[in-house]
Amino acid sequence: MKRILLFVPLVLAVVLGVVLFAGIGKDPNELESALIGKPVPEFVLTDLHDEGRELTRDVFKGQVSLLNVWGTWCPACRDEHADLVWLAEEKGVRIVGLNYKDNRDDALVWLDRLGDPYQVSIYDPRGSLGFDLGVYGAPETYVIDAEGIVRYRHVGVVNEKVWEQEIKPLVERYGEKT
Amino acid sequence: MLRSTIALALLFMLVPFALADDARDVYGFESQAQEQRFQSLISELRCPKCQNQNIADSNAPISKDMREEVYRMMSDGASNEEIVGALVDRFGEFVRYKPEVDSRTxxxxxxxxxxxxxxxxxxxxxxxxxxxxxxxxxxxxxxxxxxxxxxxxxxxxxxxxx
Structure with a gap:
């Protein structure tokens, strides 16, 4: 009986080792969105390209979309922009842009210069929709299904690897249902 | 000598500005109890961006938005649970420094x-x-x-x- 007790520290060390090892390589800054499985929050915001046109969450109805949160003040958004253009043009992905806490003129110049991957651009200068979505660091990219339900959030730059590994399977899965 | 003394004096006059933390926004409260309630709320909420700070200490824009939301909801007469709940709905359980007691916690x-x-x-x-x-x-x-x-x-x- 006493012998067995001698193994207690070893067992504890192994358990602790497994727990700590499982944490290696995980990015603690990446949080799962609280909105997974819930509809996109309600909003009424104007179109980035047309001040007079009001957009609501109905823009997500009908087909799977990516919702990309960006701003001209965000250096990482510039990094991923070419990949978004590639996704929109080569892969035919429907991307809705959320111009977050930005200036309309700056944003339009940016899209003019770097290309516009967004089928719809929502202009959110005060960050109200961003706040309701729980955006804490641009760029963020959400997968929204055809019913307007949030399915996934990726925080950080979207590139080919992130597309292939994280986003594409979801877009395909939710795309099949419609 | 005189010039450097004046320069030094001017420098010291700047100290209060340097010490003024720009995380402190100016909010008006009806009573001290309200202000204390606000302070305790924002010190219990965690900044999603700068993960080891509460939103009271954090300078991140998101923390400012969260403080504003707490203030706005307080002004609308929301209870503490409603305020924290509204932020948890957006940012997840993560923002609670004091997690709810449930099966996961x-x-x-x-x-x-x-x-x-x-x-x-x-x-x-x-x-x-x-x-x-x-x-x-x-x-x-x-x-x-x-x-x-x-x-x-x-x-x-x-x-x-x-």
């Missing part, structure tokens, strides 16, 4: 109690065992005692046999 809350209880059990076990051995096994039997006293008295004849 019960271990988190219970671990200290379990560890203390386990420690008490170990201590109790040690005490009980030592008491029991005191009672059931006296250090020396009467025979051993007699032998020991013979040895101490200088009678060496017993030694070899032991």
């Amino acid at each position: 019960i271990l988190l809350w219970a671990t200290p109690a379990i560890v203390v209880f386990g420690g008490l059990l170990v201590v109790a076990g040690i005490i009980i065992r030592s008491r029991r051995s005191d009672q059931s096994e006296p250090a020396l039997t009467d025979e051993e005692r007699a032998r020991a006293s013979r040895i101490l008295d200088g009678d060496d004849s017993d030694r070899s046999s032991g």
Whole structure:
């Protein structure tokens, strides 16, 4: 009986080792969105390209979309922009842009210069929709299904690897249902 | 000399501005109790961007938005639970520094109690065992005692046999 007790520290060390090892390589800054499985929050915001046109969450109805949160003040958004253009043009992905806490003129110049991957651009200068979505660091990219339900959030730059590994399977899965 | 003294004096006059933390926004409160409630709320909420700070200390824009939302909801007469709940709905359970007790967090809350209880059990076990051995096994039997006293008295004849 006493012998067995001698193994207690070893067992504890192994358990602790497994727990700590499982944490290696995980990015603690990446949080799962609280909105997974819930509809996109309600909003009424104007179109980035047309001040007079009001957009609501109905823009997500009908087909799977990516919702990309960006701003001209965000250096990482510039990094991923070419990949978004590639996704929109080569892969035919429907991307809705959320111009977050930005200036309309700056944003339009940016899209003019770097290309516009967004089928719809929502202009959110005060960050109200961003706040309701729980955006804490641009760029963020959400997968929204055809019913307007949030399915996934990726925080950080979207590139080919992130597309292939994280986003594409979801877009395909939710795309099949419609 | 005079010029440098003036420069130094001017520099010191800037100190209050440098110390003024720009995380402190100016919010008006009806009473001190309200202000204390606001302060305790924002110190219990965690910034999602700068993860080891509460939103009271953080300068991140998101923390400012969160403080504003807390203030706005407070002004609208929302309860503390409603305010924290509204932020949890957006940012997830993560923003609570004091997580709710539920099936996922019960271990988190219970671990200290379990560890203390386990420690008490170990201590109790040690005490009980030592008491029991005191009672059931006296250090020396009467025979051993007699032998020991013979040895101490200088009678060496017993030694070899032991």
